[in-house]
Amino acid sequence: MAFKPISTQTLQRMPMYLNYLKDLPVGGAANISATMMADDLRLNDVQVRKDLAMVGQGGRPKIGYVVKDLISDIEHCLGFNNIDSAVLIGVGNLGRTLLEYEGFSECGVDIVVAFDVNQSIVGTTINGKRILPVSKLYSICSRMKIKMGIITVGTGEAQGICDLLVKSGVVAIWNFASVRLNVPSNVFVHNDNMTSSLAVLSNYLVERFSTNK
Numbered sequence: 001m002a003f004k005p006i007s008t009q010t011l012q013r014m015p016m017y018l019n020y021l022k023d024l025p026v027g028g029a030a031n032i033s034a035t036m037m038a039d040d041l042r043l044n045d046v047q048v049r050k051d052l053a054m055v056g057q058g059g060r061p062k063i064g065y066v067v068k069d070l071i072s073d074i075e076h077c078l079g080f081n082n083i084d085s086a087v088l089i090g091v092g093n094l095g096r097t098l099l100e101y102e103g104f105s106e107c108g109v110d111i112v113v114a115f116d117v118n119q120s121i122v123g124t125t126i127n128g129k130r131i132l133p134v135s136k137l138y139s140i141c142s143r144m145k146i147k148m149g150i151i152t153v154g155t156g157e158a159q160g161i162c163d164l165l166v167k168s169g170v171v172a173i174w175n176f177a178s179v180r181l182n183v184p185s186n187v188f189v190h191n192d193n194m195t196s197s198l199a200v201l202s203n204y205l206v207e208r209f210s211t212n213k
């Protein structure tokens with residue numbers, strides 16, 4: 001099936017739909033409506049219908065979606081049948097946690113190897129993933145045709161690592177360093193900064209409780 005371009009927001013909701021559908025009782029109804037999904041997930045039903053229209057044939061009036069077909073369409077959309085290999089650079093606290101996390105396969109991503117400069121961890125293995133010296137990054141990424149890189153080095157090192165990834169053929173970068181990376185136009189960067197996320201929550205608390213005092 002050929003997929004239409006899907007917005008980032010829609011893609012970000014897909015794992016939630018998938019988990020919801022997979023958690024439905026075994027032996028329950030074979031079909032489900034967008035309204036029921038929207039109610040259970042506290043979303044707008046128009047939004048749910050629009051999202052699901054991006055991945056499959058759409059629901060049928062009064063019948064809804066066939067649950068098993070919808071699961072398969074979402075898995076296909078998320079790349080379950082086409083696992084992307086990724087590399088991670090910077091095995092500090094955050095990098096180690098990501099290497100240990102088993103859930104990335106659910107969105108079709110497998111971190112195959114990690115890199116660091118710290119000689120005390122180079123040569124070790126975390127969750128079955130080898131930690132190699134960063135000097136090997138170029139040769140390994142080029143040889144394995146790796147397209148995705150995860151940056152968990154500190155702010156000062158992130159741009160240099162990004163440049164190296166780009167030179168090695170990586171075109172999709174998940175950046176956890178709190179710095180805007182400079183990349184060519186054919187490279188996509190998704191920034192995830194935990195400090196900024198916490199700042200937003202913290203600011204919410206300040207605004208909410210300072211006005212209610």
Ligand code: ATP
Pocket residue numbers: 089090091092093094095115116117118134152153154155157161
């Ligand atoms: P975290 O921020 O994850 O808690 P940390 O505070 O221990 O980690 P950072 O300075 O953020 O340390 O570095 C994260 C990891 O990145 C460390 O393991 C460090 O050795 C590694 N690192 C630093 N520079 C590079 C580099 N140029 N190439 C590869 N790895 C690097």
